[in-house]
Amino acid sequence: MSEIPEIPVTTEAAHSPDDLKFMDAALDLARVAAVADEVPVGAVLVKNGEIIARAANSVEQSKDALAHAEMRVLAEGEKIAGDWRLTDCTLYVTKEPCPMCAGAIIHTRLKRVVYGVGDPKAGACGGAVDLLHLPGLNHRFECVKGVREIEAKALLQQFFRAKRAT
Amino acid sequence: MSEIPEIPVTTEAAHSPDDLKFMDAALDLARVAAVADEVPVGAVLVKNGEIIARAANSVEQSKDALAHAEMRVLAEGEKIAGDWRLTDCTLYVTKEPCPMCAGAIIHTRLKRVVYGVGDPKAGACGGAVDLLHLPGLNHRFECVKGVREIEAKALLQQFFRAKRAT
Numbered sequence: 060m061s062e063i064p065e066i067p068v069t070t071e072a073a074h075s076p077d078d079l080k081f082m083d084a085a086l087d088l089a090r091v092a093a094v095a096d097e098v099p100v101g102a103v104l105v106k107n108g109e110i111i112a113r114a115a116n117s118v119e120q121s122k123d124a125l126a127h128a129e130m131r132v133l134a135e136g137e138k139i140a141g142d143w144r145l146t147d148c149t150l151y152v153t154k155e156p157c158p159m160c161a162g163a164i165i166h167t168r169l170k171r172v173v174y175g176v177g178d179p180k181a182g183a184c185g186g187a188v189d190l191l192h193l194p195g196l197n198h199r200f201e202c203v204k205g206v207r208e209i210e211a212k213a214l215l216q217q218f219f220r221a222k223r224a225t
Numbered sequence: 226m227s228e229i230p231e232i233p234v235t236t237e238a239a240h241s242p243d244d245l246k247f248m249d250a251a252l253d254l255a256r257v258a259a260v261a262d263e264v265p266v267g268a269v270l271v272k273n274g275e276i277i278a279r280a281a282n283s284v285e286q287s288k289d290a291l292a293h294a295e296m297r298v299l300a301e302g303e304k305i306a307g308d309w310r311l312t313d314c315t316l317y318v319t320k321e322p323c324p325m326c327a328g329a330i331i332h333t334r335l336k337r338v339v340y341g342v343g344d345p346k347a348g349a350c351g352g353a354v355d356l357l358h359l360p361g362l363n364h365r366f367e368c369v370k371g372v373r374e375i376e377a378k379a380l381l382q383q384f385f386r387a388k389r390a391t
Contacts, residue, residue, distance in 0.1 A: 124309035124332035125300060143290035152390060158349070158356050160330025166290035166325060182360030183324070187361045189353065190324050195346030195353045 074206050078173050081105050081151040083205040085175070088115040089153045089214050095120055099214040101173065102128035102144070102152040104136040108110065111148070112136045128152060128161035133167050146167050153211040155182035161190045166198060171201040174210030240372050247271050247317040248373040251341070254281040254294065255319045255380050257332050261286055265380040268294035268318040270290040294318060295326035298305070300332050310334050311391045313326070319377040321348035321370065327356045330366060337367040341377030 081103055088101025092115035104112040110185050114131035118124055129152050136145050149171040155175065157162060161183035164172055174184065183190045191202060239319040247269055254267025258281035270278040280297035284290055295318050302311050322330060322340065327349035330338055340350065349356045350368050357368060 074292075094390050108291055118309060122307060122309050123300065124305050124334075125296065125303075130291065134289065137289050141288060143284060143288050155330055157332075157360075158324045159332060160325075162323055162325025162328060162349075166323075168290075181359070183328075188356070190354065193347070193353055194325075197330050 062217060071113060074203075077081070078151075078203065078206050081110065081149075082153070082173065082175060082211075084110060084113065085151045085153050086127075086214070088113055088212055089211065091115045092117070092121050092128070093214060093218055095096075099203050099218050100128045100152065100154045102132040102150060102214050104132045105149045105151065106136075106140075106147055111139050124138070125159070127157065127160050129156050130163055133163055133169075137167065146170060148165065151206075153207070154178055154215065155186045157181045157190065158183040158190060165198050168198050173206050174181060174205045175204075175206055176208045176215065233321045236349050238256055240369075241377050243274070244317075244369065244372050247276065247315075248319070248339060248341060248377075249278060250279065251294075251317045251319050252373060252376055252380070254279055255367075255377065257281045258283070258294070259380060265289070265384050266294045266318065266320045268298040268316060270298045270303075271315045271317065272311075272313055277305050291325070293323065293326050295322055296329055299329055299335075303333065312336060315339060317372075320344055320381065321350050321352045322347040322353065323347045324356060331356065333363045334364050335366050337369070339372050341370075341372055342381065343370060 084103045085101040089099040093099035097116045101115040102114050112132045112135035114128045116128045117126045137143050145167040151173045153175040155178040162219045178186045181187050245319045251267040255265040259265035266282040268280050269276045278298045279292045280293045281366045283292045294296040303309050308370035317339045319341040321344040344352045347353050
């Protein structure tokens with residue numbers, strides 16, 4: 060019998076109200092990025108049911124290729140926590156993290172990551188590469204995908220369509 | 226005929242005087258990190274034959290898990306260049322970059338990376354995972370390994386041996 064590929068099926072109804080609410084906050088930040096002519100990705104960091112940090116992608120504005128929404132929100136979270144360990148936190152981000160950001164998530168020992176749309180080209184949570192299950196890395200995090208996927212994808216498509224038209 | 230695995234053979238004599246000189250500068254920074262009780266990794270960024278930025282790993286001092294030597298030196302390089310594109314630069318780092326740092330190297334479009342000792346547990350330039358050849362990523366960089374490998378490895382071994390003893 061041939062192996063049946065795993066097809067993740069996620070519906071909005073399957074996601075918790077909290078996950079939807081926090082992803083909506085991340086989407087608001089992605090829209091802030093879009094207005095600033097940045098690739099529209101937003102992220103929030105949540106601890107004990109409260110948002111403790113918010114960030115939009117700001118690579119162009121800050122002239123810093125490392126200024127992805129996830130990196131900015133993790134750095135802010137560390138400052139607030141006074142510690143590089145963010146073990147009790149959940150990151151909500153509108154797009155699947157790239158290798159840089161997934162690596163940073165591992166280093167900060169996040170408990171959980173929730174993302175919107177997958178990235179088959181550069182996603183590091185299974186999209187293009189799976190860094191979550193690298194045997195040598197000393198931390199694992201729970202990963203939930205597809206929360207507000209349609210909205211997150213529409214924002215990115217709209218952005219790149221407009222870029223191609225100019 | 227079975228496939229013969231590629232075995233990289235590098236000797237000090239095979240490395241250019243410039244690569245050895247700049248890695249020595251990176252090793253000096255790794256020693257600075259060791260004195261500060263940080264995992265001893267150092268990095269320098271070189272443009273047109275000159276060091277434009279230097280950094281030591283400073284995760285504990287700065288309470289920032291993102292403060293690897295490579296990330297710090299890239300951020301400093303961007304500030305100096307006034308641009309997130311570091312296309313003409315070479316990064317020298319004493320240890321093989323992790324996924325976070327290799328991702329950052331791709332984002333900043335570095336031309337070349339030279340590292341000392343490989344990291345089979347978490348290295349992202351072929352050690353544990355190979356991010357250099359991920360088809361979807363839009364940038365490739367040249368990678369040279371094994372420059373001052375013995376010195377870089379000795380520093381790390383000494384650090385972890387001391388940690389285990391305490």
